[in-house]
Amino acid sequence: MTLRAPRLHLPVLATLAVLVVLYVAASIRFENFATLRVFMNFLGDNAFLGIVAIGMTYVIITGGIDLSVGAVIGCTTICTAVLIQGQQYHPVAAFAVVIAAGTLLGATQGWLIQRFNLQPFLVTLAGLFLCRGLGLWISSESVQAKHATFQTLEKIRIPVSDGVWLPFTEIVFITVLLVGAYVLRHTRFGRTVYAIGGDEQSAHLMGLPVARTKIGVYALSGFCASLGGVVLVMYTSAGNAINGTGLELDAIAAVVIGGTLLTGGYGSVFGTFFGLLIFAVMQSAITFEGTLSSWWAKIVTGVLLLAFILMQRMLQRSR
Amino acid sequence: MKLHPIAYPLIGLALILLFNAFFTPGFYALELRDGRLYGSLIDVLNRATPVLLLSIGMTLVIATKGVDLSVGAVMAIAGAVAALLVTDKVSFLSVSHSVLLVVLIALVVATFAGVFNGVLVGKVGIQPIVATLILMVAGRGVAQLLTGGQNVTFNNPALERLGTGSAFGLPMPFVIFIVVFVLIAVFVRKTALGLFIEATGSNAEAARLAGVASDKMKVAVYAVSGLVAGIAGVIACADIRAADANNAGLYMELDAILAVAVGGTSLSGGRFSLLGSVVGAVLMQALTTTILTRGVSPHATLVAKALIIVAVILLQSPEFRASFARRKHDPARA
Amino acid sequence: MALLEMAGVSKAFPGVLALDSVSFSVDRGEIRALMGENGAGKSTLIKVLTGVYASGSGTVLLDGVSIAPRSPAHAQELGVSTVYQEVNLVPNLSVAENVCLGYEPRTFGKINWRKVNERARRAMSRLNIDIDVTRSLTDFSTAVQQLVAIARAVDREAKVLVLDEPTSSLDKIEVERLFTLMRKLRGDGMAIVFVTHFLEQVYSVADSVTVLRNGVKVGDWAVTELPRQKLVAQMLGRDLDEVPHVDHREAIGTDVLVTVESLGRKNAMEPISFDVRRGETLGLSGLLGSGRTETMKMLSGANPADSGVISVSGIGTRGSRLRPRSPRDSIRLGIGLCPEDRKSEGVCPGLSVSENLLLVLQARRGWLRVIRKKQADKIVSEQIERLRITTPDTRRPIENLSGGNQQKVLLCRWLVAEPTLLLLDEPTRGIDVGNKLEIRKLITDLAKKGMSFVFSSAELEEVVNTCDRVVVLRDRRKVGELKGAEVTEQNVMARIAEGEA
Known part of the structure; x- marks a missing residue:
């Protein structure tokens, strides 16, 4: 650990506390909630959101924001499906093409933000329109994506316990999670991300590669979003341009609830993971309840967001 | 040569209109039926109305260096409230006999939502994107909660008139917009509020030290933004005779921001032009209509919007202009 | 040949020639003070040297080799490191990371945290600083943060160390500690460029002085051959005798306009009391960070005080005695603030x-x-x-x-x-001499007509020659009050120094 200011760990601790309370409450309320199978479902249903949220964590730690991720997912899924189904691409080739395109889009957004000092939310808003428009232009209907390779990939899974497996999509998510946490904590790139969020001007005067890192962070977010799109295609065997509508908000919420400061400088990938679990537990609980409707998830998310943002604000003031 | 800022969107609008004069037969045809005008031009105005309304509030918010992402969600809430009240689905509040009361209550709720944003930004000091994001997320949830996730349909001629009726030969929504626009423009420009808003956006701390209540200004502009979003929401639900909590106002906050930017108001705050935003909103709708009438995929408009946002913010960026000026001659200022 | 030689360096901004063919040199084992008033071109010269600005023209030789720093990173690679007045480190990371950021020791691409901490510890101990390097930078005072910045420069094996007004927010003990360190680094053969406003600091630590004025070099001297008076004259471009002298009006009435009673703000200003009379210009004098700005901000409600009250006479009985909570409160009492930072607050x-x-x-x-x-x-x-x-x-x-x-x-x-009372926080900062004099004349004229002012300036001469009375501040508390004939530069300096003892 390199950070020892306990006050700044408070958001993450609060996240964990909320997670535990939610989980325990749900487990008491519903039978079979506290099972490994249900827990694995949390991961499976949210793997693509998790991958996106990890990229978003990097962006938010630099003090930026990326609103384009949901649209990038939609565009990626439709492109992948069309490439496989219509253009007869091998899935792996299709994946490579769309991920390269997503990364390039992210890098372009980063370049515009960095080079011309534009507001991140406006540039990525343009990215949102662009991807949504392109995706719907390609096809406004859902397109099936079926290929033998998918079955091959599905066979790659890790046994966790009796009859419970970690499927390929979750392996991808966990890999991204671990690599994302490692890079952020243990590489120069990761530390520069924190430095930019702490004080961009200082980072520049200290001789850190600010421009390169900022562009890199948005490229990474584009990479994660398109990878999330690919995972979604594998999960649903279909592409649809309206996939991921509003997902940017969920990703931002997971990051913030995970204790990352929206003003930049503080946060962690594992915090985001906990934020994501809160999200997942909430959704599962609503499903279990049956009578509760999906909009409660939005309202609770909003309330949690408000609570965490107010808490961050108070911590900053007391500093 | 230096043109008045509003000249740029006007030139853009003129170009689109000129294009249609040559390439879209019947674009300028107007027809009077039952005391109401019909035609492509009227259609453009009618379709632009929700964004026109939102862009009034958004202009003021952006002038204070803020942004309001929640207007789409607030539209949905206002629509839901109006639909529930007019169908008497609210047990403790039976006001369906008076459409005026129905609309008033919906607008009060919407204004309250705006005040919530304003307090977070102006009093608590949270960044505007973040503060309004909360209501953007939760607001649609609230609207869905109110309607039970289903379209609440109604049959009330008085309320429907707000969406589908006409006055002075023009669509009723557009007439409502004109009235709201004139009221707010007079309110802002004939008093010192406009100056205070611009001073707050230009340098909030300087304005505060000069005795301007910049925190109150912020609360006020978000309240106005909520109010006009409420009006737009009521009109939208009157138009389709139903409250559609899932889709009402979806992505419309983005269109409003775009209209403001295209209209020449700087997205970094300060000087604003309400009239510019009107031209901007009409320009964007004219462009959309033109694309549609050309038979191009409607989704191309999204791509066009993306390119226009990038172009506008690049043109507003001092760094971008500097990199051009350097090529021509030394910049006038550092 | 000196270690660093800059020759014929010019830098123009639109409408201003900030540097006009300036030459500057500093050698190994030398501490060279770079002096000049605001706008003399010091910071522009530093920024050219450290790669923040690309030079308009001129040459920079380091160790006889021509260099052209393109960016701060490039300058650091070449061996030129800078420590700025506002510490340019990142507050959210540990001390160790701030020392090593961008150059962390790695094994297979992974940052080796043990080595990072070790290296930082070593760098800090070389400077005789003993702190826990794994703690967050924000846990330490500005003074320590500045030392961390120097440790970073030393760790980067800088040949030339630029200290850009490092002392302005340090207290006397901290300054002494910094000077000990500078002398040690000089002993190790480092070339140090020391930018400062404080004359006595030049004489206690520097070997030589270069003075700039209006973007032109006035001259180079060894410290021993340049008496204080002459240095001031060189900076101001005039002899001290020419400084206009103002008669302090003994006969300002006893008509008290504003009474300040124990106005204080936690962590910013100790409770302070004074009064301002009708038609008076009251000076606030003290070093940077002594509480001048804080006092004015409390009075104006910009940063509200948390203790004490002010009362204003002649505004009726109601509401004339209160603690202003916002600028609007103070304005209602007839008190206005013209803030120090024109760009961010004006x-x-x-x-x-x-x-x-x-x-x-x-x-x-x-x-x-x-x-x-x-x-x-x-x-x-x-x-x-x-x-x-x-x-x-x-x-x-x-x-x-x-x-x-x-x-x-x-x-x-x-x-x-x-307003009945106008607070002027360094109204003459960063503007040319002609305008300075005009503004001071205006204040004097208006005071004669019955308006009251509180006035502060970084230049003691201005305070002494503009104000009728002077409140002397040090370390965020009032240490003295001078009136009439007592108001002289010597007396004010003596009060500031007394406080230091």
């Missing part, structure tokens, strides 16, 4: 000269009672004439005006609103 850059000028008056009248256009034009043109503000068109944005003219507009902003 001008509204996008608004016109006219709008900026009328802002306070309009805010005071409220949003409904709009100043009519005719009346506005009249007020504005009167003020422009009265203060000789140079502007082609009052409807043009204020940002197009020069600094001095902007400052005059800000002054007018308050004058037209006719």
Whole structure:
């Protein structure tokens, strides 16, 4: 650990506390909630959101924001499906093409933000329109994506316990999670991300590669979003341009609830993971309840967001 | 040569209109039926109305260096409230006999939502994107909660008139917009509020030290933004005779921001032009209509919007202009 | 040949030649002070050297090799490191990371945290600083943070170390500690460029002095051959005898306008008491960080005090005794603040000269009672004439005006609103000499007509020759009050120094 200011760990601790309370409450309320199978479902249903949220964590730690991720997912899924189904691409080739395109889009957004000092939310808003428009232009209907390779990939899974497996999509998510946490904590790139969020001007005067890192962070977010799109295609065997509508908000919420400061400088990938679990537990609980409707998830998310943002604000003031 | 800022969107609008004069037969045809005008031009105005309304509030918010992402969600809430009240689905509040009361209550709720944003930004000091994001997320949830996730349909001629009726030969929504626009423009420009808003956006701390209540200004502009979003929401639900909590106002906050930017108001705050935003909103709708009438995929408009946002913010960026000026001659200022 | 040789360095900004063919050199084992008033070109020269600005023209030789720093990173690679007044480190990371950031020891691409901490510890102990390097930078005082910045430079094996006003927010013990360190580094053969405002510091640590004035080099001296008086004269471009002398008015009435009673703010200012009389200019004097700005900000409600009250006479009995919670509270009492930082707290850059000028008056009248256009034009043109503000068109944005003219507009902003007490926090900062004198003359004239001022300036001479009484501050508390004939530079300095003892 390199950070020892306990006050700044408070958001993450609060996240964990909320997670535990939610989980325990749900487990008491519903039978079979506290099972490994249900827990694995949390991961499976949210793997693509998790991958996106990890990229978003990097962006938010630099003090930026990326609103384009949901649209990038939609565009990626439709492109992948069309490439496989219509253009007869091998899935792996299709994946490579769309991920390269997503990364390039992210890098372009980063370049515009960095080079011309534009507001991140406006540039990525343009990215949102662009991807949504392109995706719907390609096809406004859902397109099936079926290929033998998918079955091959599905066979790659890790046994966790009796009859419970970690499927390929979750392996991808966990890999991204671990690599994302490692890079952020243990590489120069990761530390520069924190430095930019702490004080961009200082980072520049200290001789850190600010421009390169900022562009890199948005490229990474584009990479994660398109990878999330690919995972979604594998999960649903279909592409649809309206996939991921509003997902940017969920990703931002997971990051913030995970204790990352929206003003930049503080946060962690594992915090985001906990934020994501809160999200997942909430959704599962609503499903279990049956009578509760999906909009409660939005309202609770909003309330949690408000609570965490107010808490961050108070911590900053007391500093 | 230096043109008045509003000249740029006007030139853009003129170009689109000129294009249609040559390439879209019947674009300028107007027809009077039952005391109401019909035609492509009227259609453009009618379709632009929700964004026109939102862009009034958004202009003021952006002038204070803020942004309001929640207007789409607030539209949905206002629509839901109006639909529930007019169908008497609210047990403790039976006001369906008076459409005026129905609309008033919906607008009060919407204004309250705006005040919530304003307090977070102006009093608590949270960044505007973040503060309004909360209501953007939760607001649609609230609207869905109110309607039970289903379209609440109604049959009330008085309320429907707000969406589908006409006055002075023009669509009723557009007439409502004109009235709201004139009221707010007079309110802002004939008093010192406009100056205070611009001073707050230009340098909030300087304005505060000069005795301007910049925190109150912020609360006020978000309240106005909520109010006009409420009006737009009521009109939208009157138009389709139903409250559609899932889709009402979806992505419309983005269109409003775009209209403001295209209209020449700087997205970094300060000087604003309400009239510019009107031209901007009409320009964007004219462009959309033109694309549609050309038979191009409607989704191309999204791509066009993306390119226009990038172009506008690049043109507003001092760094971008500097990199051009350097090529021509030394910049006038550092 | 010296280690660092800069020759014929020029740098122009639109409308200003910030550096005009300046030469500058510093050798191994030398501490060279770089001096000059605000706007002399010190920071521009530093920024050219450290790669923040690309030089317009001229050569920079390091160890006989021509270099052209393109960026701070590049300058550091070449061996030129800088420590700035506002510590340029990142607050959210640990001390160790701040020392090593960007150059962390790695094994297979992974940062080796053990080595990072070890290396930082070693760098800090080389400077005789013993702190826990794994703690967050924000846990330490500015002084320690500055030492961390120096440790970073030393760790990077800098040949030339630039210290840009490092002492302005340090107390005496911290300054002494810094000087010990500088002498040690000089002993190790480092070349040090020391930018400072404080004369005594030059004489206690520097070997040589270079003075800049208005972008031109005035000269180089060994410290021993340049007496203080002469150094000041070189910086100001005039001899001390020429400084205008002002008679301090003994006979300011006993008519107290504002009484300040134990106004204090936690962690910012110890409770302070004083009064301001009608028609008086009260000076606040003290070093940077002594509490001048804090006192004015409390009085004006900008940063509200958390203890004490102020009372204003002659505004009726109700509400004349209170603790202002916002600028509007103070303005209601007739107290206005013309802030120190013109750019971040003064001008509204996008608004016109006219709008900026009328802002306070309009805010005071409220949003409904709009100043009519005719009346506005009249007020504005009167003020422009009265203060000789140079502007082609009052409807043009204020940002197009020069600094001095902007400052005059800000002054007018308050004058037209006719406050009873105007707080002027360094109103002469960063503007040319002619404008400085004009602004001071205006203050003196208005005071004679019965208006009251609180005035502060970084230049002692201005305080002494503008004010009728002077409150001396040190370490965020009042340490003395001088009036009448007592108001001299020597006395003020003595009070500041007494406080230090």
